[in-house]
Amino acid sequence: MTEKTMEHLLLIILSMLVAFGPRFIPLRIFSTRDIPKWFNEWMKYVPVSLFTALVVKDVFIDTGAGYVFTGIHNMAKIIASLIVIAVAYRSRSMGLSVVLGLIAVTLLAMVFTV
Amino acid sequence: MLEVLKIALPLCLSYIPIGLACGILLNVAGFNVILTGLVSILVFSGGAQFLLASMLTANAPMHTVLIMLFFLELRYALLGSSISQYLRNTSKKFLYIFAVSLNDENYAVNYLKFATDKSWTPKDALMVEHYSLLFWTFANIVGSLIGNLLSVDLAIVDYALTALFIYMIVMQVANKLTIVVSFVAAVFAIISMVVLKSTMGLVVSTLLASFVGFATEDYLVKHGKKRGFLLKKIKPKASRRVISKSGDN
Numbered sequence: 001m002t003e004k005t006m007e008h009l010l011l012i013i014l015s016m017l018v019a020f021g022p023r024f025i026p027l028r029i030f031s032t033r034d035i036p037k038w039f040n041e042w043m044k045y046v047p048v049s050l051f052t053a054l055v056v057k058d059v060f061i062d063t064g065a066g067y068v069f070t071g072i073h074n075m076a077k078i079i080a081s082l083i084v085i086a087v088a089y090r091s092r093s094m095g096l097s098v099v100l101g102l103i104a105v106t107l108l109a110m111v112f113t114v
Numbered sequence: 115m116l117e118v119l120k121i122a123l124p125l126c127l128s129y130i131p132i133g134l135a136c137g138i139l140l141n142v143a144g145f146n147v148i149l150t151g152l153v154s155i156l157v158f159s160g161g162a163q164f165l166l167a168s169m170l171t172a173n174a175p176m177h178t179v180l181i182m183l184f185f186l187e188l189r190y191a192l193l194g195s196s197i198s199q200y201l202r203n204t205s206k207k208f209l210y211i212f213a214v215s216l217n218d219e220n221y222a223v224n225y226l227k228f229a230t231d232k233s234w235t236p237k238d239a240l241m242v243e244h245y246s247l248l249f250w251t252f253a254n255i256v257g258s259l260i261g262n263l264l265s266v267d268l269a270i271v272d273y274a275l276t277a278l279f280i281y282m283i284v285m286q287v288a289n290k291l292t293i294v295v296s297f298v299a300a301v302f303a304i305i306s307m308v309v310l311k312s313t314m315g316l317v318v319s320t321l322l323a324s325f326v327g328f329a330t331e332d333y334l335v336k337h338g339k340k341r342g343f344l345l346k347k348i349k350p351k352a353s354r355r356v357i358s359k360s361g362d363n
Contacts, residue, residue: 008149011176016156019187024213027194031202035195043192045295045327048286050185050320051279052296053303057253058276058352060304065312069304084277088284094129101277106270
């Protein structure tokens with residue numbers, strides 16, 4: 001095995017632990033006890049905040065140039081994102097949203113900057 | 115067993131295109147077929163695997179990748195605690211196995227089945243998880259294999275992750291406050307990433323924005339505005355139509 005493969009293997013094992021903790025610990029605790037209300041109320045807004053931040057990073061931030069705000073430069077991704085929002089809202093299908101999003105961004109990239 | 119497969123099938127099929135894209139990206143990031151299969155089984159999270167791929171391609175240091183991953187996976191704490199009420203009389207070993215392959219989509223299917231079907235057992239729920247795991251891993255491996263054959267434009271395939279997250283945001287929208295929080299998170303994310311010049315900006319903005327949401331809701335509820343403009347329910351959180359297609363009555 002090469003050094004790179006070993007490093008990736010280590011990363012996978014650590015990732016598994018990082019992924020397993022949040023899945024298992026609350027399941028274990030709350031299958032015998034009640035969930036504290038404040039915990040649920042706070043956790044409720046974590047996914048939407050994180051997903052938004054990740055989308056913003058891809059669409060509006062140029063990480064290669066040292067985290068610069070790009071405004072409307074990535075027009076292809078901005079328009080594709082609006083399409084994905086519409087598709088997700090109407091179809092509520094994950095597969096369709098992703099596939100149409102990919103097709104949209106591929107076609108739009110021919111006209112606009114990605 | 116086939117009854118459960120019928121319920122899990124729409125979910126399993128929707129995993130194929132995403133799994134393929136994910137396998138291709140992991141291949142570009144330097145994962146071989148075995149590693150791709152392994153990460154699909156052990157981590158089993160579309161978001162996490164896409165993130166791994168894009169951060170490895172960007173040469174992010176391992177601790178940054180793991181911190182981001184932790185925050186990304188933190189949402190499972192919410193899913194796990196909300197489904198735990200249905201898993202009360204199960205063994206510790208069962209919970210362990212259940213937790214390993216819990217993810218957003220099989221949670222959505224199982225939660226709705228538990229809530230609407232009295233005969234739905236924890237064993238059925240685990241089977242849904244395993245069916246989805248099987249399809250996901252298979253699609254990833256195939257993606258990894260074809261990733262070797264064709265050259266892909268990374269900026270474009272990378273967008274699969276963004277599309278996936280946009281889908282998940284839309285699915286999270288329960289009231290107008292969620293939309294407000296999303297915009298607040300967007301502004302915080304831009305400011306904190308530009309200022310901090312790193313992905314730590316994602317962590318900072320997530321903590322700030324979720325706190326704003328939590329505090330606003332708390333304020334509104336305490337002031338008797340539970341049915342007001344911001345907190346009025348828009349639509350159910352889980353996708354009814356997708357679930358009903360999956361063999362639910």
